[in-house]
Amino acid sequence: MLQPNYEPFSSVSFQHKQRTSPYPMAKDDDRQSHFPMFKDPLPASSSQPPPVFHAPPTSSLGFLPSLKRKRRRWCPRRYGFIALSVIVLLLLAYRHTVAVYYAFLRIKLNQTLLESGYLPCGIVRKDPMLYVLDGHQVQLVWEMNCDMNDMQIAWRPLTTSTPAGNSSNDPWTWTKASPIQLAPHHVLYRAILDLNEKTATRYRYHIYSANNIDKPVRQYDFTWRQHDRSQPLRFAAIADNQFGLRNFLRILSHVPGYRPDYLIHAGDAVQQYPSLQQWQTDFVAPLTYHGLGQHAPMIYAHGNHDHDPTFAYHYTRSSHGQPWHAFSMADGAIRFIVLDSNLDWQQQDEWLNRELSSDACQQAAFRVVVVHIPPFLEYWDPKAWFEGKESEWGRFVRERYVPLFEQHGVDLVISGHQHNYERGQHNGIMYAIIGGAGGDIDVERVQDFGMYDAHHLDFHFVLLDLLPLPNNEHHQADGSDNDHQPWELVWRAFDKHGKMIDTHRQRSRSRPSYFPLENMHNPEDNQVGAVSPDVIQDVTLMDLDDSEAALNDDAK
Numbered sequence: 001m002l003q004p005n006y007e008p009f010s011s012v013s014f015q016h017k018q019r020t021s022p023y024p025m026a027k028d029d030d031r032q033s034h035f036p037m038f039k040d041p042l043p044a045s046s047s048q049p050p051p052v053f054h055a056p057p058t059s060s061l062g063f064l065p066s067l068k069r070k071r072r073r074w075c076p077r078r079y080g081f082i083a084l085s086v087i088v089l090l091l092l093a094y095r096h097t098v099a100v101y102y103a104f105l106r107i108k109l110n111q112t113l114l115e116s117g118y119l120p121c122g123i124v125r126k127d128p129m130l131y132v133l134d135g136h137q138v139q140l141v142w143e144m145n146c147d148m149n150d151m152q153i154a155w156r157p158l159t160t161s162t163p164a165g166n167s168s169n170d171p172w173t174w175t176k177a178s179p180i181q182l183a184p185h186h187v188l189y190r191a192i193l194d195l196n197e198k199t200a201t202r203y204r205y206h207i208y209s210a211n212n213i214d215k216p217v218r219q220y221d222f223t224w225r226q227h228d229r230s231q232p233l234r235f236a237a238i239a240d241n242q243f244g245l246r247n248f249l250r251i252l253s254h255v256p257g258y259r260p261d262y263l264i265h266a267g268d269a270v271q272q273y274p275s276l277q278q279w280q281t282d283f284v285a286p287l288t289y290h291g292l293g294q295h296a297p298m299i300y301a302h303g304n305h306d307h308d309p310t311f312a313y314h315y316t317r318s319s320h321g322q323p324w325h326a327f328s329m330a331d332g333a334i335r336f337i338v339l340d341s342n343l344d345w346q347q348q349d350e351w352l353n354r355e356l357s358s359d360a361c362q363q364a365a366f367r368v369v370v371v372h373i374p375p376f377l378e379y380w381d382p383k384a385w386f387e388g389k390e391s392e393w394g395r396f397v398r399e400r401y402v403p404l405f406e407q408h409g410v411d412l413v414i415s416g417h418q419h420n421y422e423r424g425q426h427n428g429i430m431y432a433i434i435g436g437a438g439g440d441i442d443v444e445r446v447q448d449f450g451m452y453d454a455h456h457l458d459f460h461f462v463l464l465d466l467l468p469l470p471n472n473e474h475h476q477a478d479g480s481d482n483d484h485q486p487w488e489l490v491w492r493a494f495d496k497h498g499k500m501i502d503t504h505r506q507r508s509r510s511r512p513s514y515f516p517l518e519n520m521h522n523p524e525d526n527q528v529g530a531v532s533p534d535v536i537q538d539v540t541l542m543d544l545d546d547s548e549a550a551l552n553d554d555a556k
Helices: 030-034 068-093 095-115 245-251 275-290 347-356 381-385 397-406
Strands: 124-132 135-144 149-156 173-179 180-183 186-194 201-207 219-223 233-238 264-265 297-302 325-329 333-337 364-368 414-416 421-426 429-434 452-456 459-470 487-495 498-507
Touching: 095 245, 095 275, 124 219, 124 275, 135 201, 149 186, 186 452, 186 487, 245 275, 245 459, 297 333, 333 347, 347 397, 421 487, 421 498, 429 459, 429 487, 452 487, 452 498
Parallel strands: 124 297, 233 264, 264 297, 333 364, 364 414, 414 429
Antiparallel strands: 124 135, 135 186, 149 173, 149 201, 180 186, 201 219, 233 459, 325 333, 421 429, 421 452, 459 487, 487 498
C-alpha cells in the first residue's frame, strides 16, 4: 500500500527535481536567483511589465562591442587634463611674451583710469624717478593726480653695516616740494637731495603728504657710489625707446636681474616731448613696473625728441640753465661728461674744453662721454638723410668735439639716435651706438666709416661694469705705469632675449698729454640749435598712437 508522501519512480534525478510545497524556500536562500521565472507566476496579471532583454550594443564593425557608453565616463576627464597640460606648457614656453603683454595692458589701463579722473585725489601718477645732477646731488621727480599742496621729502644714508630693511642711526634730512600744475590730473613735484655722507653707499628716501607725515606716500632705497673705490660699479645703458612700449618692456625685463647701480639713457625717451601721456606710458611706467627708476639714479642725455626749447625738462634732469654737465663716480675713478647734441653753441664748446682739461677729468681712470647724436652715424632713412638734410644734425659733434675727445684722452663715447647697435674704435676711442630700446630699427645704411666691428640690427641693452684691479694685475696700454689704482671697464651688449651679442674689455691707461685748442667756433652761432623746435616731429607711430598728437611725417 502506498505511503502518503510516496513519490513514484522517475527518470529525472532527484537533485534536479523541483521542490514541492512541503519544502518552501527560505527568503534568504540565494538559490532563488536561479529561478527568475518563478518570481512572478502570473506576469500577465501583474502591474509591472515583464522584463525586456536587450542585446549589447555593437560597433560599426558589427562584431565588436561598442565603447560609446565607456567614453562618456572617462573622455571628459582625460581631455580636460590634456587641455590643462597644453595650456601650462604654452604659458611656460611664452612666459616672457605673456609678461610683456600683461605689463602693457596694465600700464594702458592705469593711464586710462588716471586720465579719466575717476580715481580719488592723492594717487601717485608717476612714481619718483632719480636723476644725477652732479657728484653730490640727485633730483627726485614724481607726479600726483591732484594738487597735494607742499609735500615733504625725508632722506638719510644707510651705512654698509645697516641692512636695507632696518633703520640707520643717522638723522633724517627734510625738504619741501611745491606743486607744479602741468594739466588737469597732472601735478608735478621735484626735490634735490644732497648726498654728502662719504661713508654711505645707499640712501633711503620717504615722500609724505602735507596732511599725513606719519605714513609715507612712497619710500625707496637707492645706490650712491660717489666715494667707494673698493667695489665694482655697474651701469645699465639704453636709448631711443620712444614709442616702442612692448619692446621696451621686453628689454627692461632682463635688466633687474643684473642689479645695476645706475642707469644711463642716451636720449629720446619719448617720441613727442609735450605729450604727458607718453611720459607716463612710454617711459616712467615701464621703469617703475620693473623697479628701476626708483632704485637706480639715471644719467640722462637729452635727444632730439625729448629736447625742451624752454629747458624746463619737467620729467627728466632739470638743466638749471646749463643742459651739459660732468661728474665723477667711485672716488674719481670714472668721469662722466654729458653733452647736448641739440645745442650747437659756443658755450658748450668752451665748457667742454675746460672740462676735458680739468684735473678731475685728467686724473680719472676712464673718461666717458654721453651724447645723443653719434659722431659717426651710418644707418638712417635715406630720404630724410639726403633730401631732408638730416645729415647735418650733430655734424658739429664730429667736426669739433671728436678732436677734443682725441686730444684729451676720452675712452668711451656712448650715443643713441641711430636705432640699432654698433661698436668700434677710432683713433684710440671706443664709440658705441645703443639706440635700440624700442623705436623702429634702422636697417638702411647711408654712410660707411669702416670703423665698427660689432653690429646688431635689433633691439638691445648694454651693461657697463667698472672693476677695480689689484696693482700687480695692471699694465698700462702704452707700457707705462700709473700711480693711480688700476681699473677695468667691461662692456657687454645683450639682445631683446637677454642673450649676449657683444663684449669688450678695456683697462685704464696713463694720463694723456694735453694740447689746448684754439677757438674754432663762430660766436654768431650761439643761438642756433642742431634741432630747433619747429623741426621736432609731433608724431607717434605704430599702435601706441597718442590721442592728442597729430600724425605727421614718419620721423625718428
